[in-house]
Amino acid sequence: MSSIAENLARLQENIAQTLHRCGRTAEDVILVAVTKTHPVETVDEALRLGIRHIGENKVQEALRKIPLLRDPYEGFHFIGHLQSNKINNLLSLKPLLIQSIDSLYIARELNNSLGRKNLTQDILVQVNTTAETTKSGVSFENAAEMVWQIAALPCLRIRGLMTIGLMSIDPERTRPYFSQLRELGEKIEKQGIPGVKMEYLSMGMSDDYLVALEEGSNMLRL
């Protein structure tokens, strides 16, 4: 087996075991393989091994790689900080989900571009749960308000929330932030904001995905 195949098999086993303990099944969870910095050949190999969703964090890199992929995929996810001058390039790649909407400004710019093209776009709102200054994302306190404001933009459909855990060697330190994000999602869902569906909770990366699953994540990025 190739090392990608081995890694994937181990990952899927870990995910399945954790979900089983939580009374959930693997079908509940979308695995987004973050392909940034990996060459096109590696991405194609992952797709042949059954990966369905891929994620990139830079528009330029995605623009260079995605058109070269030979194997089909179900969804391209954008997970990085989006700059307004890259919006049209990003939309040309037909992202399934833009996970990293981190300001009302970028939401409005995106909505304007989509409007001109007569398109709608599924997005997640990125929340900076850990309040680290190095990270993008709306603050925990302002998140619900921003969801209301973005919900008023006709070309965007909010499908959930995304966060990045602490850069820490101990994933347990991130657990409270994941659980807060889940509670925030539930709180927003209850507000019944028109057009908003808290369907996805995108949290969990290589170092903290098992903790994220235990706290209710249904979208991993690793």
Ligand SMILES: *Cc1c(COP(=O)(O)O)cnc(C)c1O
């Ligand atoms: C790079 C990246 C990931 C994946 O990180 P790993 O530590 O390699 O699992 C997930 N989410 C975002 C937003 C990223 O930029």
